[in-house]
Amino acid sequence: MEEQKIVQRNLALQREWYGEPLGDRVRRLVVAYRISQAQLADVLGISAPMLSQVMSGRRAKIGNPSVLARLVMLERRALARDVIAGDREAIQRALDEVRNSRPTVARGELPINEGNHADIVAQVLGQAASFDELIEAAELIEGRLPKLARVLRDAARD
Template identity: 60%
Template sequence: MSRTARMAFDGVRGADQVEDHKIVQRNIALQKEWYGEPLGDRVRRLVVAFDISQAFLAEVLGISAPMLSQVMSGRRAKIGNPVVLAKMIMLERKVLVPAVAAGDRKAMQEALEDVRDSRPTVGRDSIPVGAVADDQGVLVALRDIGEDEDLTEAAKLLDEDFPSLADLLRRAAKNGS
């Protein structure tokens, strides 16, 4: 290839890379709007929380590994299958189960199997797409108003009737120590 031809080719390739970057940035902005944050961040948290590979997470969610990778990198803006999104939300909620949060391998495996084997029914109003799974503000506020021991005692009182609130109180107590 001549020098002139190579320069022309490199110029086209450079323009394509700039265009690809713009598409990725647009898709990530759309993910923030639709899902509250980039899907790559949400997926990476699940991979770390459950100590699994991205490919295994894709299998659990019922999406191909390449498709999950494209969504994570911003090459694709959305998860097209609402069942996959519902499973991802289910898995995010299972991270809050005390045994899973504590790293209990058996509990983590059961949570993954439960989500993989689930068949969630979804409709337009049944998936909290705009909900952000960030409760850091709540945890900080709870720590500001209660001592660790008080939060733990309150969690025990709420355990039977309000397990989600109890888990939140326990997390606030644990993170406050």
């Protein structure tokens, strides 16, 4: 019975710290990337038993900021059109990039400094609007906001 109270407390802490239980976030990644929990643990850089403990609530937090950063990176990359479509090469490329990353997390912050975010924005925009809508929006703002217009055009190409 005592273990059940600890698990409930840990799950409540995860909701507070991470917005929801880590098990929910991890399960979505396993489904999105079509991999096992053990494979996901390898990509994140933690042991499979540690990942299992975090998912079940037997452990409250991910103590290594780089591991948490990789989890967030995977969540962002899961929004890519080719990953959503199940393209095996795109999935493997995303997993390899995250596995090989050395993310930096400044004290007290998380977004992760992982490079150019325009690619991620373009992928999300490409899912949200049609080719014609993206091109029309780019043309409307080209004179005042050329960098944003370029992102819209990139999204239309994807």
